[in-house]
Amino acid sequence: MSLGSSLGRTLGQCVAAVGIGAETLGSLDANPVPADWRHVTKVDPETAKLLPVAYPLYLGHTDAVSVGGSSDVTAANTEETFRLLARAPVPAFHEPSEARHVTEETRELAAFLALPEVLNGETEALVGTLGEGLAYLHDEMVPALLREKLPGPLYRLVGDSLADVATSWLLEAAVFEAYVVQNPDSAAARRSGVGESDVLSPAVARERAMVADRHLDSEVVYVEYSGTYGGDEAADVLRAVADSVNGARVWYGGGIDDRERAVAMLDAGADTVVVGDCFHDVADEEVETCARAVEALGVAPSGEEIRSWFDAEIDPARTAAARYLRTTPAVDDPEAAAEGSLLVALALCFGVLPAAVGESEPSAERTRSLLSAVDADTADRFEAALSAGEHGADGDPLDDYCARVAAALSDADADPRRLRHLSLSTLSVSR
Numbered sequence: 001m002s003l004g005s006s007l008g009r010t011l012g013q014c015v016a017a018v019g020i021g022a023e024t025l026g027s028l029d030a031n032p033v034p035a036d037w038r039h040v041t042k043v044d045p046e047t048a049k050l051l052p053v054a055y056p057l058y059l060g061h062t063d064a065v066s067v068g069g070s071s072d073v074t075a076a077n078t079e080e081t082f083r084l085l086a087r088a089p090v091p092a093f094h095e096p097s098e099a100r101h102v103t104e105e106t107r108e109l110a111a112f113l114a115l116p117e118v119l120n121g122e123t124e125a126l127v128g129t130l131g132e133g134l135a136y137l138h139d140e141m142v143p144a145l146l147r148e149k150l151p152g153p154l155y156r157l158v159g160d161s162l163a164d165v166a167t168s169w170l171l172e173a174a175v176f177e178a179y180v181v182q183n184p185d186s187a188a189a190r191r192s193g194v195g196e197s198d199v200l201s202p203a204v205a206r207e208r209a210m211v212a213d214r215h216l217d218s219e220v221v222y223v224e225y226s227g228t229y230g231g232d233e234a235a236d237v238l239r240a241v242a243d244s245v246n247g248a249r250v251w252y253g254g255g256i257d258d259r260e261r262a263v264a265m266l267d268a269g270a271d272t273v274v275v276g277d278c279f280h281d282v283a284d285e286e287v288e289t290c291a292r293a294v295e296a297l298g299v300a301p302s303g304e305e306i307r308s309w310f311d312a313e314i315d316p317a318r319t320a321a322a323r324y325l326r327t328t329p330a331v332d333d334p335e336a337a338a339e340g341s342l343l344v345a346l347a348l349c350f351g352v353l354p355a356a357v358g359e360s361e362p363s364a365e366r367t368r369s370l371l372s373a374v375d376a377d378t379a380d381r382f383e384a385a386l387s388a389g390e391h392g393a394d395g396d397p398l399d400d401y402c403a404r405v406a407a408a409l410s411d412a413d414a415d416p417r418r419l420r421h422l423s424l425s426t427l428s429v430s431r
Contacts, residue, residue: 032112033175033219033249037063038266039328042253042276043092044069045081045101050283050423053405054344056385057378058282058321059088061328061337066114066274067106068095070187075103080421082109087401089388095177097191099133104145113174117218118181119208120200122193138167177220178212180205180241182234183254186226202240213245222251223270229255235268242269259326259334266329275327281320283423289314289342290349290427299353299429303373306346310374314342340378347371347379349409349424352402356409357429364399 029035041062043051046069052058059065065088067081078094078101085092091111096102102113115130142163150162181194189195200208205223212218223230223237230237234252242250252265253274262273292313297305316322321338325331351367354360371379386397408425 029247031219031247031249034063035249035271037249037272038330039262040064040066040251040272040274041279042066042068042274043081043085044073044276044280045077045421046072047077047420048072049280050287050426051081051084051421052279052283052286052321052341052345053348053408053423054286054341054382055084056088056389057341057344057382058279058324059085059090060381060385061325061331062090062275063272064090064111065092066095067092067110068097068101068114070097070191073097073101075101075106077421079103079105082106084421085109085389087386087389087397089385093175096133099136102133102137102141104141107170113170114177114220115174116177116179116222117212117216118179118192118194119212120180120194120198121189134167134171137170138163142166142170175220176216176218177222177251178209178216178218178248179222179224180208180237181224181226182230182237183225183228186224186228188224188226200237202236205237206240206244209241209248209250210244213248218248220251221245221248222253222274225252225254227254229257229261230265235264238265238269242271256327257323259329262327263329273327275324278320278324278327282324285320286342286345286423287427290346290424293346293349294353294427294429297350299350299357299359301350303347303370306350306370307343307374310339310343310346314339316342340375340381343374344371344378344382345423347374348402348405349427352406352409353429355406364396364402367402368398 039062041059043065045067049069065085067078067085082092082105086109092109093112093114094102094106094110095114095116107113115133117130146162179192180200181189181192182199183189184194184196184199209221212221221241223234223241225234234254238250238252249271250269251272251274252270253276256262256265256273256275257278265273293306293309296309316339317335319338319342321341322334325334325337331337347370348367351370355363371382383398386401405422405424408422409427409429
């Protein structure tokens, strides 16, 4: 080894040692995953799992959105999901279940790429899936992007070298989530080869978490009970894991559908709770509520008529909207927030419905009038959330959003603004 190489290696080791010491002593936090995230909402791109039309309001109460799923997920519906979430007031990151769900568009729209690695599954779940993903990036996605951006002669000259550099950079920029999969009956367990005998005790989970934190440099250790609530067993695992890591964040997912469960997992040691299915339940509820209101009120009721019908027919405390909002400890009054959000959904529906059935052109003017009539305070928050998510885009965010909601309600599949992932795309209205 040359003197230069030896000095370089020694310097690198010293820098690494300083970094490790600083993280261990708590003076440096190099983790790109924010330490103050307490609540993450998981959004599945599967077309059957819809987004609430008032999602900018709901997602204003979470800290971030995780985009990913395992069934019926494609690159196309993942891209549509990210385009919708560009209007949300919080960051959205991508947790792909397959490498081909990652595209140039998702990479540009996602705050970061989160790559799962399962600590208690088959080797394939830890190494093989990552290898497939790297091969796809290096051999297909990155070269395709370079061919598009570089002139032919230049690509032939430097394309291979740039593909190597770009793939390494993408991997370096990614966040790694070290999963401890604890529900052997879940889809996550089936994908990663986790059986009954692979469920970890708190002591073994602690050991695996230490490896993830110190050896694998995983940014997140994710205790996952997907499809069920872990209860006291999960709390014991979380306490053991939280006590064992220095730089990694500790996340919990599984069965969080009320405040008591969310607080219990946070108190046990989770930095963040991840909530999934109950958010998609809100979208189904919006469709049912709007369908009932249309049947009772017709296509173009006034704001006062909408408000009167809502007060007579809907108990906010018993709604899916309230259940989701209760999972966020930061929401002081989940029932009031649910009421306002459902009224916004109704105002959006009736604001664009005349245009969808061909009686007028899409316009934010009618929608804004209805929003103010049904709940002026929530209407202001909704427009503020839309504006926050537009990232400085030109024009009126509400006008643009109303056009897209109208397209979602439309039967014209060829409309480029049509969004099949929005709840009202499934609302059936007589024309």
